[in-house]
Amino acid sequence: LSRQFRSSAFAQQLLDILRILRVPSWSQTTAPHPLPCIQKVAGSFTNAVFFVSSPSTSSRTLLLRVYGPSSDTLIPRLRELQVLHVLSSRSKIGPRIYGTFTNGRLEEYFDSVTLTATDIREPQISGYIGARMAELHGVDVKTIEGQSHGSNVEIGVRKNVHSWLPHARDVLALPGVTPAIRKELDLDKFQMKWGSYMRWLKTAHVDAHPVLCHNDAQYGNILRLNSVEEGKPGHHQIIVVDFEYASPNPAAFDIANHFHEWTANYHGPTPHLLDPTLYPTRAEQRTFLAAYLENRITPVDAPFDSPAPVFSELSPTARERELIALENAVRVWSPSSHAMWAMWGLVQAREDVLGHVVNPDFDYVGYARCRMAAFYRELATLGV
Template sequence: MTPVLSPGLSSTSSLTSPTLSRAASSVQTLAELIVSASSTSLVEVPAQVVREEGLRHAKLKLDARHYKKPSFRLQLLEVLRKLHVRGWSTAQIPPDDIVIQKVSGALTNAVFFVSCPTVPGTRTLLLRVYGPSSGSLISRPKELHILHILSSKYKIGPRVYGTFDNGRIEEYFDSTTLTSADIRDPQISRWVGARMAELHSVDIAAVYGAQSFPQNEKNGGFEIAANVESWLPPAQAVLNMPNVPEELVHEFDLPRFKEEWNRFLTWVLKRPQTFGTRRVFAHNDAQYGNLLRLKDDSEGVDEHRQIIVVDFEYAAPNPAAYDIGNHFHEWSANYHCPTPHLLDPARYPTLEERRNFYASYIRHAATISEDPVLEEQDMHDLMDQLDKDVLVWGAASHAGWAIWGIVQARDDVEAGVTEPEFDYFGYAKGRMASFRKDLQGLGI
């Protein structure tokens, strides 16, 4: 899920009001959240210079704190010229005519929309300036590489126009972010299912290389397993801090959780391999704030492609059923209510709603793989099996976000915040309770 109060709008590109994002001010990626399993503290370090083969780079830095100053506009124009951004690099643009709208600002990112209404041909851009601590919290090279491969090879997500020493310039989509109500709409849900099928068709080796994310008996080559293992030490370090209430430490009981997780992982990896458990390139955070709908429908384009998926910081290999199950749990969330940290199980999609999603997902997956059209009975059988896998792997979603929430609470604990903007401990408690309830239901 992605909640901070990063007044952030998912990652990318819709000119809408600020939204609550689970990718908090201190952490914004799943795959590289923790630098090493032995880490017990997160140290602020200067942002690294990140480049990607095939992308232009400008050897300049921007200070996001000064975005309202004329000097910032001049530096930004120089970056755009060096990157040869279409419309911006050749036109004579008065710096005073540039409109810079701040979308979010946190330790991880400062995000801006950049436009110049007075000069025809200048497209609105998304400017991302990396925060000083982001290099210690996420893998910028990996994130940039994923974005570039997905946009250039698969036409998924925003195009990256180029990089500079502490940030990058991205494509802007004239769109609106989906709401908690939108993802429940049957048609929109089918579109999301189709888009997820397309994402799951991405060749893992094309993104990471043939030797990346090797499969092994311990974790199946699944990122969620590797992440939980890596996050447990830093999560325990947070709970060991002197101002964390003892009853909270007891409720989480991380030694017990570790045993429970290992039992679950051993059991789930021994299940038969199915369509739903195949290892795919997964988004892993398909919550409504990371799904955009284009405002201007393009003629001749498949209607489901008006849904744009953004925020790939969490993307990594996982079971298809994990990604779908995680999305369904996000149906239970409302990050724009008085208690954004609480999931409402009553909002979890019904069997009819899940099958509506599955039908679209399966049909598009079959089309992409050029499989013959499924018979009606085969479709029903495949949906039944997929639903079983989704309910099983949904437990892993609860487990991962529970430990993530504990790690995320660190900043508030260190600062002695008693009424945080987003209650990460409360969020983690809910996900932990749901994980343990699922284990009981599965008989594990």
């Protein structure tokens, strides 16, 4: 696909799909439409993503997403489309979907720039991301899961680890994986420690009620709009995209996962390795958390349907209490992010292992090793 998208045959096939799907401004038949310009977007690990534009007409720019070879193992596509529809139609969050086909879809394009690893560290931008995350967490989970689930919504990270683990085992069993890697990643040991951690979480006395989480708020999935509608708050210049892994989780999981993304540089020489020294300082965490709490729907320690007092209007003592409660919840849920992405890395590694790829663009097995080591390290810190 990395080569095919440059061909006129690919462009013609895409134009035919645009017409069949009747994508606005692309489906006119009164005159021949020029072939679209297709530009590959860097930084997407699960799929191939492209910008689609017209060289000589007023047709709107689109985003084309072609699903990756292992993505169906990781992502329930019908559910993902349901999430995107609810968010874009009811909550005005996320892109509009113009149409789907067997192995991909066409989405709304935002006139924006993608944030960088440096951008998310800027205090103002970090606060904006925190505010937007709080707004997402305020979306009623029942609109996604259905009214019948009520409070019995399954936690996404638990579900993902459970469903991805067998596929991760299959990858490690392939002949292309060395015995040393198999021993290091020892999934029997992981499964035992994961179970112990899940049981320990039930005694941790932190907020665990599920909210709708993005679960992959890395800098490549966060955009800054080039212009914002008049009257909109400043943080609405930030948009989070790529809701493939969105699911109900404790809010602290989503925040912890984002903090881990501070330690990543997907455009550096070792994009598969996290640098723990880049983890946000306590002051940097609090910039994010204060903005999050200022825009949340419910207070940290109250029932979900309780109205939230404005964080900035609380007494200093009450603000500190809320910050400490959220900090503690983030710390407690933090290892689960490493566990989930370790399993993801192994599942994603399948094609490279089968193809005996020596120097992959992204070392998925190396990424899994990095996240697994961090999982055990954080469990030890928690005393689990």
